[in-house]
Amino acid sequence: MTDTEGVRLQKALANAGVASRRVAEDLIVQGRVRVNGVVADQLGSRIDPEHDLVDVDGVAIQFDQSKRYVVLNKPTGVVSSMHDDRGRPDLRQFTREWPERLYNVGRLDAETSGLLVLTNDGELAHVLAHPSFGVTKVYVARVRGTVTARTISRLTRGVELEDGPIAADKARLLDRSAATSLVELTLHSGRNRIVRRMLAEVGHPVEELVRRQFGPLHLGTLPAGKARELTTVERGALLTLARREPGEPTPPGDDRETP
Template sequence: MVEETEGVRLQKVLAAAGIASRRASEIMIDKGRVEVNGKVVTEQGMRVDPERDKIRVDGSRIPPPRRHIYVVLNKPRGVVATLEDPEGRPTLSDYLPRTRERLFHVGRLDTETEGLIILTNDGELGHRLSHPSYEVRKTYMVEVAGNMDNKTFRRLEKGLRLEDGPVKPDKLKLVSRTETRSLLNVTLHEGRNRIVRRMMEAVGHPVDRLSRIGIGPVRLGQLPVGQTRDITPEELGALMDLVGL
């Protein structure tokens, strides 16, 4: 916490973050809805460092003022998950907004997999989101060939042993099935290459279509294929909490 003579008044920080007007922010402080570094604030006039202090409203993290770019892309199928390709194939760069800042993508997404990919120039957040020690969960919608029976589903749910070690989904849901196809929702904190495809192949149901729809608290939602959007303040605050920033 910074000294009282330094920093920015808390209500001004909340207003600048778009939480509420300064007057409405003061009322939230009066009602004990605001925390700074884990302590409820009820007195007006507190000064904070918005870059360093952890500020929450109703338990939700308010991220610091943005010094970096954070973008969500709904990657189309067939696009290489890189910014440049010597073979001239379509890349992420073809779908990004023009910016002077060089962005990099967070984590893997193979060429035939579509869906959510995060791009940023925030090296520390990107590193932590990608590092296996933080166990960031990724959620996929998976369409596989064939009618997956209950026995096979339970086998997947309990976990499998692949050639490079065991894997067990954090969450698994059978969304629908017909005689020729099954649709599943799979959540994993695994980062191994082609892990979802290899899981399905191991139980005899090769993947026909694979889409990542979530990374931690960030969801693809209704974002059209090939389009981008900025990560929301709520998503960014939750991501920072998730990886201890």
């Protein structure tokens, strides 16, 4: 690229909402900005926002303002589809305020609630859903019976299911009574209804299940049935995850599966 082609790096960063142009210049001079993996510490640097990959402090920057990223707290009773041919409640009711045609990244079964990502970025959706990226997710399940430390250990050591062995990345007991227990599981499996099947296998069928985290995204206090756009920080974290090479270690808390 010549000295007159493309967009000045500090202007591109300012246009992307990273910081003011003056602060963006400081970030560049401090060596905190990379273009295609190479530190760009010269203020005269120019980029092609459509093709160059830029990150600041290791966090990916999105220049394409046509891309939309939404997090939804999916209620129970809703299928993870933009159109259900059986007439069941689907995801369209939660996307009406956005003009773009959004699609869900991965699925949650109808009786599972919690965090679901909606986007019109097909490339990112494909990467995040691909099992080779091992995106982890965190679930909280209310199950029947009193879960013991031995049961938690068994979940992390692994259980044998009809389609092969499976182990939780992490498991912990949050609360318990004589009738029910609250268990948190972290998984990166993409197998169908895997959370429910694992807990049933150890003798504790699921009564309620919610996904609290998807990769770097947290459900937080978002009410059931509500959706919001990702913040700049969240969007950067998600895009950073999507730009990893398959097999690279993932940040805690993300996955692709259908519990």
